[in-house]
Amino acid sequence: MDDAARMDSSIHRLDPRTKIIGTLAFIVTVMSFDRYTVSALTPFVLYPLLLLAISRIPVEPILRKILIAAPFALLVGAFNPFFDRSPMLHIGSFAVSGGWISFTTIALRFFLTVAAALILIATTGMHRLCAGLERLGVPRAFVTQLLFLYRYLFVISGEGSRMVRSVQLRAGPSALPVRTYGTLVGTLLLRSFDRAERVHQAMIARGYDGSMRRLESQRFGWRDGMFVCGWILLFVAARRWNLAELLGNVLGRIAA
Amino acid sequence: MHMADALISPAVGGTLWAVSGGLILYCARKVRESAREILVPLMGVMGAFVFAAQMINVAIPGTGSSGHLAGGLMLAILLGPHAAFLVMASILTVQALFFADGGLLALGCNIFNLGFFGAFIAYPLVYRPIAGSSTSGAHTSVAALVAAIVALQLGALGVVVETVASGITDLRFSTFALLMQPIHLAIGVIEGIATAAVVAFVRRARPEIIVEAPVAAPRGSATLLYGGLILATLVVGGVLSWFASSHPDGLEWSIQQLTGQEELAAPEEGIHLRLATIQEKSAFLPDYSFKSAAESEPESETEVWPAVSAGTSVSGVVGGALTMIIAILIGMLFRRRTAGPPVKTG
Numbered sequence: 001m002d003d004a005a006r007m008d009s010s011i012h013r014l015d016p017r018t019k020i021i022g023t024l025a026f027i028v029t030v031m032s033f034d035r036y037t038v039s040a041l042t043p044f045v046l047y048p049l050l051l052l053a054i055s056r057i058p059v060e061p062i063l064r065k066i067l068i069a070a071p072f073a074l075l076v077g078a079f080n081p082f083f084d085r086s087p088m089l090h091i092g093s094f095a096v097s098g099g100w101i102s103f104t105t106i107a108l109r110f111f112l113t114v115a116a117a118l119i120l121i122a123t124t125g126m127h128r129l130c131a132g133l134e135r136l137g138v139p140r141a142f143v144t145q146l147l148f149l150y151r152y153l154f155v156i157s158g159e160g161s162r163m164v165r166s167v168q169l170r171a172g173p174s175a176l177p178v179r180t181y182g183t184l185v186g187t188l189l190l191r192s193f194d195r196a197e198r199v200h201q202a203m204i205a206r207g208y209d210g211s212m213r214r215l216e217s218q219r220f221g222w223r224d225g226m227f228v229c230g231w232i233l234l235f236v237a238a239r240r241w242n243l244a245e246l247l248g249n250v251l252g253r254i255a256a
Numbered sequence: 257m258h259m260a261d262a263l264i265s266p267a268v269g270g271t272l273w274a275v276s277g278g279l280i281l282y283c284a285r286k287v288r289e290s291a292r293e294i295l296v297p298l299m300g301v302m303g304a305f306v307f308a309a310q311m312i313n314v315a316i317p318g319t320g321s322s323g324h325l326a327g328g329l330m331l332a333i334l335l336g337p338h339a340a341f342l343v344m345a346s347i348l349t350v351q352a353l354f355f356a357d358g359g360l361l362a363l364g365c366n367i368f369n370l371g372f373f374g375a376f377i378a379y380p381l382v383y384r385p386i387a388g389s390s391t392s393g394a395h396t397s398v399a400a401l402v403a404a405i406v407a408l409q410l411g412a413l414g415v416v417v418e419t420v421a422s423g424i425t426d427l428r429f430s431t432f433a434l435l436m437q438p439i440h441l442a443i444g445v446i447e448g449i450a451t452a453a454v455v456a457f458v459r460r461a462r463p464e465i466i467v468e469a470p471v472a473a474p475r476g477s478a479t480l481l482y483g484g485l486i487l488a489t490l491v492v493g494g495v496l497s498w499f500a501s502s503h504p505d506g507l508e509w510s511i512q513q514l515t516g517q518e519e520l521a522a523p524e525e526g527i528h529l530r531l532a533t534i535q536e537k538s539a540f541l542p543d544y545s546f547k548s549a550a551e552s553e554p555e556s557e558t559e560v561w562p563a564v565s566a567g568t569s570v571s572g573v574v575g576g577a578l579t580m581i582i583a584i585l586i587g588m589l590f591r592r593r594t595a596g597p598p599v600k601t602g
Contacts, residue, residue, distance in 0.1 A: 001354055027361045032266045035424050042579040049587035069260070069356035076263055076425050083426035099426060106424060110262035117261075117360045121353045129353075139284035145346045148300020153307050153350065160308030175315035182453030185309050185325065189334075189454060190462060192308075196301040200294050244579040251578070 005125030011055035016132025018224040077106035261359025265422035273364030286338040323446035328374030344371035369414035378407035401448030408444035
């Protein structure tokens with residue numbers, strides 16, 4: 001994700017606030033449809049696809065993350081076809097039940113919303129995202145917390161996985177008995193504590209006064225305004241009118 | 257236990273965003289006031305620690321299964337409830353953004369379910385009274401176990417209430433609750449055992465760390481806490497009842513299952529049609545109606561399935577497929593146009 005965020009494109013260059021607002025507007029609009037709407041949702045595919053295309057971030061890692069996260073949402077939705085059996089749609093003599101339709105919308109909405117969130121972070125990066133959050137009024141204590149968490153996430157995780165590996169080398173690849181577990185995780189905890197103390201001292205030594213300074217300045221320019229206004233207009237239009245059905249109707253009229 | 261966006265309605269998601277956002281503001285102020293400067297890096301590193309601890313599995317005595325720490329209660333024990341809530345919120349935000357674990361619209365729900373109950377209910381109202389100020393390890397262990405179970409039961413109940421109130425899944429409240437609560441009883445026991453084990457170790461190795469944590473009895477903030485709880489209950493209850501009126505109750509549903517749709521459909525046709533016309537007249541946009549708003553009207557109680565005629569459905573299917581293809585084509589076009597080696601900047 002960090003590699004993708006370090007790339008450069010017109011999407012990357014947008015103010016982080018712009019992308020945060022756009023992403024939230026997208027997710028809220030997508031989720032505001034009722035559960036039997038499939039066709040009206042299809043125009044929304046344009047948003048993640050277009051952003052992916054323009055930003056040129058690699059698609060596979062994003063797809064992989066979506067697939068990893070998919071089971072839970074799809075599992076809860078998978079009950080719908082069993083509970084909701086009333087036929088809602090006839091294609092020829094084949095009837096589709098309401099449950100299958102609502103399951104389809106759950107799956108579609110899952111892919112759309114998760115893709116939007118992942119694209120936001122992949123085109124923005126944690127630092128710029130946090131700067132944007134702070135400018136949007138998120139408390140500084142929380143933004144600082146996010147930054148610190150992200151910075152030490154991989155450091156401490158690496159330490160943890162090295163400890164696990166060394167235990168596994170000595171005791172085999174099974175879960176740890178409670179006492180050993182307490183000692184191992186407790187040791188990791190103490191190491192984390194010590195690290196925090198050293199980090200704190202280092203910060204004080206460098207003149208930390210509670211605020212994070214950034215070299216990059218943010219400016220909400222005309223491109224940002226266009227991005228936000230354009231997409232929100234499109235979302236509103238796609239929410240109000242079923243664009244896909246209109247297209248289908250027009251096509252039907254031409255064919256007839 | 258992380259909820260995805262696909263199961264959350266904007267009303268429920270937005271409400272819990274507001275609640276969790278308010279809690280974050282409140283906790284951020286509390287942490288700033290606490291003037292423990294070390295808290296800034298400590299919170300960040302502890303959040304990272306929770307991530308790491310989730311990779312390490314503990315064997316559950318006597319069962320042969322294993323699980324791992326979720327960490328909310330441990331954070332509260334080590335950092336105090338306000339800092340712990342902020343750390344949990346940050347963990348869930350990073351999980352949602354980087355690992356697609358829990359959605360953005362559902363982030364408020366997830367922060368509330370996993371952060372609030374542990375830091376502001378289980379820790380002050382269960383853990384502290386049981387653990388007391390005694391130095392015995394047994395007290396702390398029992399307290400951790402009970403508090404973890406309480407926190408996870410409440411959190412799981414939160415998931416059920418929020419999911420059902422959103423009305424996107426057809427799972428009914430009782431079914432979903434019967435599915436979730438027992439599973440989270442087991443998870444709560446694991447969480448409790450793991451927390452107790454780690455706390456016991458830290459007590460032996462470095463007792464000053466636990467003593468050092470701010471003793472934040474909820475006395476001063478009790479009114480605010482309970483006020484918030486009542487408010488949350490009212491909001492959730494309101495949303496739930498609004499939903500309940502537009503959903504078939506268990507009886508209606510089982511009748512439908514027993515008799516099959518064909519037989520009951522005929523007598524209902526009259527009401528169904530009449531209601532559909534009423535709705536069409538009263539709806540803001542009849543054809544592409546905002547169903548979430550329309551469904552909440554009491555007169556549409558029996559009008560559960562939106563009337564769909566075959567004609568519009570088929571054009572919807574055709575148009576939908578076409579729109580998708582057009583979107584993909586536009587995407588490919590842009591990809592091609594801007595193609596070339598990606599430019600990396602420092």
